[in-house]
Amino acid sequence: MIYITGGSSGIGLAMGRVFAAQGAHLLLLARDEQKLKDAGRTVEKSRRSHTQKVGTMSLDVADPAAVKKKMKIALDIYGAPDILINSAGINKYADHFENITYDMFDEVMKINLYGPRNMIHTLLPVMKTGKGHVVILSSAAGLFGMFGYTAYGTSKAALLGLSDSLRYELKPLGMKLTVICPPEVDTPMNIDEAKTLPQEGRAVKSLGGFLTPEFAAKVIIKAIAREQYLYIPGASTRFLYLLHRLSNGWLTRMTSDAVIRRARKKMGK
Template identity: 40%
Template structure:
């Protein structure tokens, strides 16, 4: 037991040392997962650049984050900008932040939004908006820091996708598309920057109890809501802690919970692996997880059919009334 305690202490001190006095930038950092990630990093001694659109929410988040400092040298810098609209503006504010705090060691792309609805019911502008916020909102900040990271031969970029970026679900034709795009970006970028000792982590959080999730639920189709209810909702603190842990440990993939682990193994494809052990686990578990997944898919299809039948009965009843 004493030996085990010493090992745990060594690991904790190593993680603490690796993040202390590091400079982390977090987009979408004024609320939800982004704010919790900033808090988690601040607890470990990091300097934080907090990026979001709403200045009032940024200042409120800054106050919350500063309560978790471990030394008086830490700084939280707030930048109000829409990371999905104008690349030159994003590049400029990131440059200003790096002039104040120094070059960014880790960028966490957490800015995003979710809108759901049946494919033919969604406006074309919804697809454009989600692709802009979720995809380009990750491209622009990453593009703004990548050159400096390559020059310094150090850095990590974290992309926050979603479990909806691993499988498509009813009502998520616009949302899933934008989150799948993040995975493609992350995998291609990892291959480009790895020779420069710059690495990528892509996270796939499940439904998480955030203000954005509450807003999303207001317009969810019945089918989408029933499918989502088959999996429990996570706390943002839990998700943030896992993402930060995986990023600091150097993992390409970050998943939350047993469902997340299964999904990541099932959808690994040609994704990079962090270790031989990880690759072997994927090979060994693939058959079992695929079998389990088929039951999930059958259940989801059943939900969609039931909703369709109920809707048809209601329409008939309305006509005969």
């Protein structure tokens, strides 16, 4: 049984389809019921057999009481997940820091960071028995600083901190944890982001490459199968991260500063 938060769209939905084609039972979780119903039908079409369950359940992962209540229902109907994929996330407020209010910052943290926290904390007791696998969608923006990403990037970097510590607790229990740091993936998330992302941020982001959700889903599922801890989809982002680490961040800062300078010149700033 695989639970996928954010299973109604983008990477989560694409992963649902790949898992369904591999024969998995699935529960897709997100807020919007209509989007979930549509996603459920799409995933059902990818099933290998009609005996596979594809459930949907509306849930706001940022609400800890709702997570507790709905997961109790989910466990009764579907049983404990062997794999919990935390893909639910938002990037609504990619903007200059001074334009991001306390409430906007808080909303990003509540969904992107507290969401996985709420899900994992609620399901950990039942996942222990089956030596389950926790998967967390962080981002390349959690590995590198990015112009315009003070809210989103902070939430994604915090997920890496959560993963690093949690991994040590899960390993002795026989549980697995995989944290994923994709570069830009062609999903509805980027439509939201484009409304406010400063041009400097757009220019820097293009260094990391661009993946389709189908490609991202396939390579992420392979990384889960080989129980990899940290996985970065996309060869160019993996290479950039290697340079970043070898230079202690110096090369990334130099390159990003140069790209930002050029973008600002083009903007007449």
